[in-house]
Every structure is written in C-alpha cells, then in structure tokens.
Amino acid sequence: MAQEPLLDALTNFVRTLTGRYQIGDVLDELAAVTVEVIGARGAGVSLGGPDGKLHFATASGEAVRRLEEVQDRLQQGPCWAAYQTGVPTLIGDIEQSDQWPEYFEVCREVGMRSVAGIPMTWNGRGFGALNIYRELPGEWIDEDTSAATVLADMATSYVAHASQLDQAVRLNEQLQAALDSRVVIEQAKGIIAGERNIPLNEAFELLRRHARSNHASLRAVATAVVEAGFRPEPS
Numbered sequence: 001m002a003q004e005p006l007l008d009a010l011t012n013f014v015r016t017l018t019g020r021y022q023i024g025d026v027l028d029e030l031a032a033v034t035v036e037v038i039g040a041r042g043a044g045v046s047l048g049g050p051d052g053k054l055h056f057a058t059a060s061g062e063a064v065r066r067l068e069e070v071q072d073r074l075q076q077g078p079c080w081a082a083y084q085t086g087v088p089t090l091i092g093d094i095e096q097s098d099q100w101p102e103y104f105e106v107c108r109e110v111g112m113r114s115v116a117g118i119p120m121t122w123n124g125r126g127f128g129a130l131n132i133y134r135e136l137p138g139e140w141i142d143e144d145t146s147a148a149t150v151l152a153d154m155a156t157s158y159v160a161h162a163s164q165l166d167q168a169v170r171l172n173e174q175l176q177a178a179l180d181s182r183v184v185i186e187q188a189k190g191i192i193a194g195e196r197n198i199p200l201n202e203a204f205e206l207l208r209r210h211a212r213s214n215h216a217s218l219r220a221v222a223t224a225v226v227e228a229g230f231r232p233e234p235s
Contacts, residue, residue, distance in 0.1 A: 011039045013154065023159050024058065024181035025217045030155040031060045032208065033059050034132055037151065038144050041112065041135045044068040045120075045155075046079050047128035047179070050172055054083050054129065057178050063110035064133060070106050071131075077103045079129040082117030086126060089117035093137035113137040118148045120156040126154045129157050181219040188222035192231070206232050 013033045027045045034043040042064035046054045056072040061067040071077035077100050078089040091097055092114050092124035094104045107115065112133045120128040130152045132144075159175075185207070192203040207225070210232035212216045 010035050010150070022177065022181070022217050022219060023175065024160055024219055025176040025211075026155055027058045027178060028153055028208065028218050030130065031058050033131060033189055034220075035060050036149055037147050038132055040046065042133045044079070044131045044133075045128060046072065046083070046131070047120075047121055047148070047161045047175055048083060048126055049179075054080050054180070055179055057128070058182065061204065062199070063112065064131070065104070066110055067115075067133070069132065070103050074100075074102060076100055078115050078117030079131045080117075082119040082128040083126045086119050086121055086124075088119065088140075088143065090140040091115045092139040097135070107133075111135055114140070114201065116140045116148065117143060118145065118152050120152045122160045127160070130155075131170065158197055165227055181222075184219060185222040187209035191225055193229075206234060 005029075013029060018196040027228075031043040034040065034181075042060045044059035044064040045057045045065065046068055047057045049055045053075055054072065056065075056068040057209070059068050067077075068079070071079045078091055081089040083096055091099075094107050094113055097104070107113070112135060114134045114137050116132045118132065119126065120130060130148060132148060185204075188207055189200050189203040191201045192198070192206060196203070207221050208218060210216070211221045212222075221230070221232065225232075
C-alpha cells in the first residue's frame with residue numbers, strides 16, 4: 001500500500017470527523033475511504049443495537065448492501081463474528097470455507113470472493129463492524145487490515161464521543177438516526193435511478209459526490225431529492 005494515498009485518505013477522513021456531521025454521514029465516509037485505501041470492491045458498516053443484535057447501517061454499493069442485509073437478517077457472517085469476538089475475521093477465499101453457506105451464496109451471486117470483518121470496539125466492548133469485500137480471492141495482509149482497523153477506530157471514537165454529550169439516551173437516538181437515514185437515502189437512489197435509467201450504484205455515487213463537493217450531509221441531499229424535488233447534476 002503506497003503511503004501517500006493512505007495519508008491523503010486519512011487526512012480527508014479526519015477533516016470529516018472534525019466537522020459537524022451526523023453519524024450516518026461519518027459511517028458512509030468510513031465505507032468510502034476504506035474502499036479507496038484498501039483498493040477493495042466495496043465496504044459496509046453494521047452497528048450493534050440496543051437489542052444486542054448487529055444492524056446494517058451503510059454500504060458503498062448495491063452488492064455490499066445485499067451482503068450486509070443478509071448478515072443483519074441471519075445474525076451471522078464475518079461482520080457478526082468480528083463484532084462478537086473483537087478480532088478481525090478474514091476470509092481469503094469463500095470457496096475454501098464451509099461457514100455461513102447462505103451468506104456465501106449471496107457472495108457468489110454478487111461476485112465477491114474474499115471478505116474481511118474488522119471489529120469496531122469501544123471500551124473493550126463490541127460497537128459494530130466494518131466489512132471489506134474483494135472480487136478476487138487472496139489472503140488479507142497485515143498492512144491492509146491494520147489500515148482498516150485505524151479507520152474503524154477513528155469512526156468509532158467519533159461516534160462514541162459525539163454520543164456521550166447526551167449520555168446513553170442520546171447515543172441510542174443517534175444510532176437509530178444512523179439506521180433510519182438509510183431509508184431516505186434508498187428512496188433518493190431509487191428516484192434518481194428510475195428517472196435517469198441508471199444503476200442504483202451510479203445514483204448513490206451521484207448523491208455522495210454532490211454531498212462531498214458541497215460540504216453537505218448525504219442524508220440532507222437525499223431528503224432534498226425525496227421531499228423537495230432536488231436533482232443533483234452529473235459531474
């Protein structure tokens with residue numbers, strides 16, 4: 001991994017963390033920066049909820065969204081394992097593993113061959129997990145998992161510290177808001193994809209680019225699309 005691209009990505013992510021962003025936007029940025037730094041096909045984030053279960057929060061694209069939702073539904077998979085154990089769960093080749101057959105079947109359907117689950121922990125307890133996906137099989141090297149752990153720790157620290165301002169009640173509210181933000185984002189993606197006859201992935205990237213270039217939250221842009229008729233222009 002080249003040091004200069006990693007430093008640039010970390011710098012941009014730190015700038016996000018120093019702004020007044022909602023938790024959902026920080027998690028969206030975590031997934032995007034992870035893909036950039038690791039050179040992966042996609043990344044997703046799931047959070048532990050008050051019910052003790054792991055819930056899908058964000059994904060970098062439609063293929064990853066499907067995989068994260070499967071883990072949410074089954075409460076099993078590398079993301080869940082990392083959340084439960086607090087250590088990375090690394091699958092170099094899904095064809096060489098007999099775990100989680102239903103989850104791996106969806107991996108095959110969307111063209112993913114290797115996956116890494118990176119735990120997000122706070123004060124020694126499971127907080128969530130970052131999942132990273134690649135199209136080709138191959139062992140996950142320490143350099144990549146270490147970089148992903150740094151990014152996950154930074155995002156976890158932001159979420160936890162921001163939430164501590166209002167203690168546990170505010171934490172639950174913000175975590176729920178992060179999960180709820182997916183609803184309006186999915187609606188906005190569907191609207192743009194339908195109107196412009198483009199894939200959902202392209203619609204999501206259009207929303208994200210507009211949000212980043214205008215220093216706005218992704219949820220704010222999505223809300224404007226759904227409720228105010230706003231349409232971001234292609235770059």
